[in-house]
Amino acid sequence: MSRAWLVTLATVVLLPVFVRHTIATEIWIFAIFGLGLNLLMGYTGLLSFGQATFFGAAAYAVGYLLKHYAINVVLALAIGVAVGAASAALVGYLCVQRSGLYFIMLTFALNQMFYFTAYQWTTVTGGEDGMPGVPRPEVLGLDIHAPLAYYTVVALLFVLALWIMRRIVESPLGKILQSIRDNELRAEALGYNVPRMKLVAFVLGGAFAGLAGVLYAMLFGIVPLEAIGFVFSGNVVFATLIGGSGSLYGPVIGSFVFIWLSESVSAIWARWPLLLGVAFVVVVLFLRGGVVEAWARYRAWRHASG
Amino acid sequence: MLYALMGIGLSIITGVLNIPNFAHGALFALGAYFLVTLIQLLGNFWLALLLAPLGVGVIGIVIEYGGIRPLYRAGHDYQLLLTFGLSLIVTEGIIIVWSPVGMSQLPPPILRGGVDLGITIYPRYRLFVMAAAALLVLGAWLFLERTRYGAIMRAGIEDKEMVSLLGIDIHRLFTAAFALGCVLAGIAGALTAPIRGLNPWMGVDMLGIAFVVVALAGLGNLLGSIVAGLLVGVAQSLVALVWPEASVAVIFGVMTVVLLVRPQGLFGIR
16 A cells, blocks of 8 residues: 555544545545546646536526436446446537637536526526525435535545546546546557547546435535536636646645635635635746645655655 | 627737736726716716726726736636636625615716617617717727727737747737726726626626636637627527526526537637
């Protein structure tokens, strides 16, 4: 077991001791979300600005089923992953037709389409008020209403997701995706079907987003309209970038910093998105590469100075 | 027509600077708010309509100079985050300076009321907006096609390196292009204010639409932006007649169909 794994596991165990359980849970949910985006952004070089589409679609679909049909948790999670993957397949199929700026704009525009659908379809989604009353049923006969019990479930799923993501990026598929990121033409010349590989990355990323969406809905008992909005898509991009994209632990660190900061600041000041915007600008102008790179630079500097 | 105006502005910015400008919608909203405040200060609609977009343009220059310039060599992800951050700052700034509650603005007295067009009675202000937007689109097109600066800007879309080799200050071109795009967004916002009223998030819908227009037209394709803007506008108002709830979603539907049939956009070459 590597040191990074030990640190992660220690953090998972110790976090609820220091941080409020709801926030601790949200951190790992957001980290799962970020892991999915990072597969696209960090490993395939596809900047998706519409991840909230898959997150929100899964949250709404499963929230509806949980409310009206009282399905069990395992099935709910499976459906969430499936909805996330399916919506990502749909959106991804359109988006991989284009690259560069077009790609980003398309992911954003389709995100808007899902947003307006959710906004108008009030009978199912509750429109602007969100979809309240999402229950949190028992898992394998255990009651998970206590915050710490739910934290345990989410944390276990996060560790599982992290392990799966590590397997993905270290697999041949992961290497192909990275070769697309580094040199798309060469990957194509080597005989890989680049659009299809991109689509695979999209679907996998969507599946992670879907899982995160379901966990989010069960955490707060509501699917807010914001969960499918483009600001949410922007937040996960930001969290991944402050952590450092292209490294496995980047989005994990990023969501840790992002959720913790935004939860503490938003409690103090209602206009906190202003600070968020300022933080975006500062990070982009002065701290490119994120925490992981800053840490690497610090280590290199320490190493150099003895 | 307003969509065409937004589309051209965004098309110039994305085409020349090659960045995704997520602040475009926020600048649109800023144009509308500037208009309202200037009317309150000056008491003159026309002067305000002239000055509000220029104000947005000045803000655009500041943004380009301070924020975007250091990032030309960075990836799209950072440029996107920067403009996204800026749009959050502008939106929250609007909430702090004005208020989170929506506002309304009456058109000037001459343009109130309706005109009998024979078949139907149409609000006078909307006719004015259509005419004004058409003139502006025409003006922008003439500027880009017939003047020296327009030629430089189009050359910048084609090949930046060549333009700078010819001794043209590429940074000044970038600043000018960004400012021009911002001014167009500001005008569109100011013209919209008396029709739809104001709220801090009014730019978000517009941003999505502008992206669709640009994606349909092909990046940097200015004539295409005009046609695509009209197409989206007409499609939307036709659907709004029969099924109002779907009028926003239909825009994205149009885009989806076009991109499936012609992945390079209606007029795109790349």
